[in-house]
Amino acid sequence: MEETATQEFLHNLRTLPHSVKEACFRLGKAPESEREESQATFHNLFLHIHSVRVHLRTLSPTLTFGLGLMATASFVLTLITGVLLMVYYKPSTDLAYQSIKDIHFAVFTGRFIRNIHRWAAQFMVVVVLLHMARVFFTASYKKPREFNWLVGLGLLVITLALSFTGYLLPWDQLAYWAITIGSNIANSPRELTDAIGITKYFDPGGFQKRLLLGANYVGQDALIRFYVLHVFVLPLALVTLLGVHFWRIRKDGGLAKPEDPMGGLAEWGGERRPVFEPLATKTYGLMALVKGQRPPVNRGPENTVMSWPRLFWAELSVFMLTVATTLILAFYSDAPLKELANAAIPENPAKAPWYFLGIQELVSYSAFTGGLLIPVIVVVGLALIPFLDRRAGGEGTWFGTKSERAVFWQSFLFALAVTAGMLAFTVNYGWLRNWSPNIHQLWIIVINPGSLLVVIFAGWSILILRRKNSVRLAAVSLFTCFLVGFILLTYFATVHRGPNWHFYWWPSQWPIH
């Protein structure tokens, strides 16, 4: 019997919840077969950046420690809380400080949201640095991942730039003086151009400072520029690069891992598993469209499992761990807000956010060398790693090649001793200017504790290159030196530098002023 239109309509109405659900979730239930599990992955926009199957090594928590994902999670947190803060924040020198005060003290949940934003941002800086270290020490930058290493470096720079631009927005004393210092670091090529007397004709320093501040001083023009960078330009750039980063991970064949052995049995997790053996009489050519030394079909699929649900469980737990950590920190510890910016009286000591304090220590030797030259050398050096160390081996394994661990510890101790020695010497004896006040500035730009450290580290790495006859080991030694130097300088400037940038054993010894 034919349905009348009314009946059809009523039927559709009755089944409305079901059909809406079906339209939104194509599978509509927890997947039960492998086929459904693969559909769950590739039918979903957010999950389909993952491959359907994932290698067991990739799932091992100690390969990545979930650091990249933690960075992503904390970025998402800053994004959400940042939009909420924008509701009240006013980027004007007259109103900015008051609006932050309102957010902190008057707006319902405002303080909590502000704290989350602050903590997530700091957490992000830490885990991005750690993530870079893990990629390095697992040799995961090697072919074909060189490009993604560069993308990652771009992400690192943007992450730091985001932190720096955000620092100005509260327009309190910390903000004002950090930006004064920062913009003068941008200006510091003048130190060099002044020293050789060409500033009149060629003044990149002045140009950079003007671009940053839009004026000769830190004021409204600077604030609005930093605001636009912080809430729009840099987040957009970061999201875009992040897209490229993830896309490349897929295209480079997932996370770096050692090749599975061909054919026969493979050891994995204490078990011996059979590995797929390609037949000599068959072609697997189509698969070669995917980048890699061999079509993936040649590798043992037996060492992979369905991404759904294990990979997503893993990712979800990292995500929740990040959120929980940040929320707890934000609940118990408030983001600082100093007095209103005062152009007449600097904070004493005026310290940058902690992750820039290593640079601030270097800057206290020479603004140009410590603030620009050395950071640029470091970034360029990091960028060159995958192009200078090209021999395959050790990918996806911590300290994967011969004597890497030994070189790491040797370099660790060496860098620790050299950096600590250099700091102790500088604190006790001063530097060129203290010994001979009339010395030409050029000497100080070229020879200072910072530049000496760079030279010594480079020399050490060349020594390793010669001795061990391995480019990878030379890279390991240099990267370790950089890491130790960075951490030690940061620690030193955080704890042992007080008013007038003098040395103190503990902040409790600072004079009252």
Next chain:
Amino acid sequence: MSRLDPPRINRRSFLSLASMGSFFAALGTAAAGMFRLPNPAVLPGPVRRFKLGPPEQFAAGSETAFAEQGLVLFRDDEGFYAISSTCTHLGCTVARSQDGFACPCHGSRFDNEGSVIGGPAPRPLPWLEVSRVANGDLVVNADSEVPEGTRYRV
């Protein structure tokens, strides 16, 4: 064909290369033009000529700090002079110390004449031009530097 001969290129790939090339050249020019915008043509800024009051107000041998204006005014037997209190290193405000000036941010130290005696500052603290206006008040022009040792006699 020797290895030094340029590879042959057919008309189609030449034309597509040429069109791609001009596209990117145009894009580059446009981008350069866009980046010209944030470079300010005029630099807005407050006037930095400060009236400090009648000269009699300052006794010989005295020194007076003007925090807001960022300078210290001295008077000795030879006359007046003003030294900027903005550190030449990275722009923090220096404070008076026993032997001169000290910077809170990166530890630069200067003597009483503003010469560098320690720390990272690349240049001495600038001496600023002192003059008087019609009614006799002292004026310091913080944008105008004078050689060290210059005095203004009243």
